[in-house]
Amino acid sequence: MSKGRTRRDKAVKQQYEQLPYPPRDPEEERTRLITGSPSQLVEVNHYLFNGARDFSKPFRALVAGGGTGDAVIMLAQQLADYGPHGTVTYIDLSSASRAVVEKRAEVRGLDNIEYHTASLLDLPEMGLEPFDYIDCCGVLHHLEHPEEGLSALASVLKEGGGMGLMLYATLGRTGVYHVQRALRTLVGDQDLTEQLSIAKKLVAGLPKTNWLVRNPFVGDHKMGEDAAFFDLLLHPRDRSYLVPEIEEFLASADLEPVAFIEPVKYDPANFIKDKDVLKRIKTLTTMQKAALAENLSGSLKTHIFYVKKRSAGASTIATIAPSMVPVLADRVPPKVFAGTLKGKKEFAISFDGEEVLLPVPLKTDQIVAMIDGEKTLAQIQQEMSLPWDQFRSVFAPCFKFLSALNILWLRQRS
Numbered sequence: 001m002s003k004g005r006t007r008r009d010k011a012v013k014q015q016y017e018q019l020p021y022p023p024r025d026p027e028e029e030r031t032r033l034i035t036g037s038p039s040q041l042v043e044v045n046h047y048l049f050n051g052a053r054d055f056s057k058p059f060r061a062l063v064a065g066g067g068t069g070d071a072v073i074m075l076a077q078q079l080a081d082y083g084p085h086g087t088v089t090y091i092d093l094s095s096a097s098r099a100v101v102e103k104r105a106e107v108r109g110l111d112n113i114e115y116h117t118a119s120l121l122d123l124p125e126m127g128l129e130p131f132d133y134i135d136c137c138g139v140l141h142h143l144e145h146p147e148e149g150l151s152a153l154a155s156v157l158k159e160g161g162g163m164g165l166m167l168y169a170t171l172g173r174t175g176v177y178h179v180q181r182a183l184r185t186l187v188g189d190q191d192l193t194e195q196l197s198i199a200k201k202l203v204a205g206l207p208k209t210n211w212l213v214r215n216p217f218v219g220d221h222k223m224g225e226d227a228a229f230f231d232l233l234l235h236p237r238d239r240s241y242l243v244p245e246i247e248e249f250l251a252s253a254d255l256e257p258v259a260f261i262e263p264v265k266y267d268p269a270n271f272i273k274d275k276d277v278l279k280r281i282k283t284l285t286t287m288q289k290a291a292l293a294e295n296l297s298g299s300l301k302t303h304i305f306y307v308k309k310r311s312a313g314a315s316t317i318a319t320i321a322p323s324m325v326p327v328l329a330d331r332v333p334p335k336v337f338a339g340t341l342k343g344k345k346e347f348a349i350s351f352d353g354e355e356v357l358l359p360v361p362l363k364t365d366q367i368v369a370m371i372d373g374e375k376t377l378a379q380i381q382q383e384m385s386l387p388w389d390q391f392r393s394v395f396a397p398c399f400k401f402l403s404a405l406n407i408l409w410l411r412q413r414s
Contacts, residue, residue, distance in 0.1 A: 005144045007189075011236035012142060016067070016094035018192050019227040024068040026103035033077055034070045035330070037261045037304050037406065038164025039135045041078045042327050046409035047259050047306040048133070048162035051318030054414055055082040062131040064120040064153055065139030066090045069101030075135065076110045084112075089128065091116040123152045130158040137166035137304070142237050147252045154253040154309070162258065162308040162316065167249075168240035171294060172301030172352075175211030176218060177240075179203065179233055187234070195234050196226055203233070217299050217352050241303060243291040250307055257287070258306040258316060262406035264349070266290040270356045271297060299352035318410035320392060320399060322378035326371050329407040338369035349405070358404075361397035368402075376413050 037043060039061075045053045053059070059079060063072045072090045079086025092098055095117050105113050118126070120139065134153050140146040153163065183202065187195040203221060206213050212221075220232040241249065243266075250256055260266045268289055272278050281289060294300055308316055318324065328334055341347065342365040346357040363384075370380050381391035402408035 008144065008236045011189075013093050015192065015230060015234075015236065016092075017096045019230050020068050020094060020097040020100055021227040021231050022068055022070070023225050023227050024070070024100055024104065026100060026107050029073070029104050029107040033074065035074050036070070038137070038166070038306060039071050039075055039133075040329075041075070041082075042409050042411060043261075043406070044133055044162075044164065044306075045411050046318045048308060048316050049318075050316055051324060051409070051411040055079060055086055056414075057085055059086040059133070060089070060129065060131045060158075061087070062089045062091070062128075062134045062153075062156065064091050064123070064134060064136040066092045066097070066101060066135075067094075067138070068097050069104050071135045071137060072101055072113060073104050073108065073110070076105065076113050077108060080110055080112055087112050087114065089114045089116065089131070091118055091120055091123070093117065093119050120149055121152050124155045128156055130156055130161070132158055132161045134161070134163040136163065138168075140165070141168050141239050141241070142235065144237060146239070146249065150249065150253040150255070154255060157309065159309065160312060162306055162312075163255075164304070164306050166302055166304045167246065168238070169294070169300040169303045170240040170242050171298050172215075172217045173240050174298075175213070175215040176232060177238075178210070179206070179212045180235070180238065183234060192230065192234075196230060199234055200229070217301050243287060243294050243303070246303060246305070247287050254310050255307045256310050258308055260290055261304040261306070262404070264358070264404040264406075265297065265300065265351060266293045267404065268293040268296055270351075270358070297351055297354070299354070318412075320377065320396060320410070322376060322381070322388060323413055324377050324410040325374065325413050326377065326380075326399070327373045327409050327411060328368070328371050328402075329409075332407045334368050334371050338365045341365040341368065347401075358401065361394075361401050363394050364398045364401060367395060367398050371408075 041055055045051050061075050061079070063075065066072045072088055076088045079088065090101060090113055098115055098117055102115065116126070120136070134157055136153055140149045143149045157163065183199050186202065187198050212218065220228040247257065264270060266289065268281055269278060271293065272281070284292065341360055344360050347360050348355055348357055367380065370383060377395065381388055384391060386394065399408060
């Protein structure tokens with residue numbers, strides 16, 4: 001191992017020992033559960049298990065590079081709600097971060113978490129049983145050789161399992177790396193407190209022409225949190241990815257992408273109005289479309305996506321069938337959302353300040369109002385007094401619209 005890599009390894013560990021990230025107060029677990037993508041179980045089920053996974057049965061999840069524990073706590077709480085058979089394994093090199101997670105779990109009364117203070121690179125030699133699901137967010141892009149980390153994760157993934165990953169995206173982080181390079185010239189190997197002091201003074205005086213100043217999509221350095229500031233601008237190792245680079249990266253571990261989250265952000269048709277240009281999109285592959293959308297929007301600062309082993313074969317995404325139960329995201333109350341859509345031909349969403357109008361399929365408001373997380377599509381079909389084929393032709397465009405926003409998923413009725 002080179003001296004440079006050893007020095008950077010130590011610097012990364014020191015950063016997270018002194019500045020656990022993200023900053024979390026364990027007492028807040030008494031009043032809220034932080035959720036998000038990836039790793040909400042209904043979302044995981046939809047994208048990786050055809051909606052057919054029963055989480056009341058044994059299920060092993062790994063959170064690799066778990067930091068202060070958002071994903072760990074979210075998964076552990078959801079699995080505990082299903083029953084006693086789901087477990088979460090936490091691994092992180094920072095003992096300070098681990099202490100935060102353990103306290104958060106204690107406040108919640110969670111006892112289904114196994115803890116390891118180690119690098120995810122150690123996974124192949126740790127003797128752990130393979131995992132059904134692996135969460136690794138914001139970690140691989142901080143490794144000396146991210147491919148080594150991805151290979152380590154793949155080595156402990158069960159056949160038929162999948163992962164939820166997050167990597168930094170290049171275009172939305174424009175300016176971050178310019179300032180990182182400037183700061184490396186100035187701070188060297190000084191202690192973290194001195195690095196922060198110098199960096200804050202530099203950033204406060206950046207000219208208006210600086211790319212970070214001109215980038216409205218990155219704001220971690222404005223939060224007032226030292227851990228967030230350091231992680232963004234002073235991290236010892238940090239790289240980002242474009243969509244084609246992600247595809248190549250996954251192939252290095254014999255993995256393939258299942259879906260980017262939210263899918264609507266990776267559809268270039270949302271950024272193009274000219275009919276002749278739109279025609280050309282139809283010939284592109286899914287990944288080519290995603291790459292085109294990334295280049296057109298320019299605002300993506302992270303890529304969140306699900307992956308599976310290439311050997312898994314057919315698609316793992318849940319599809320429309322009578323026995324499927326449609327489930328709306330918790331943040332979208334069905335009746336309220338149905339009221340929002342009623343009478344609307346277009347639905348406005350914002351891509352980091354750029355408003356995009358999406359066509360609202362017919363009867364979407366009616367269908368949404370009937371979704372309660374328990375009714376099957378067959379039951380909704382019966383309530384609408386439609387033959388299955390006719391109902392399917394009505395539901396399919398609604399499902400495409402809502403799943404593109406990543407607010408509607410399908411699961412098999414248990």
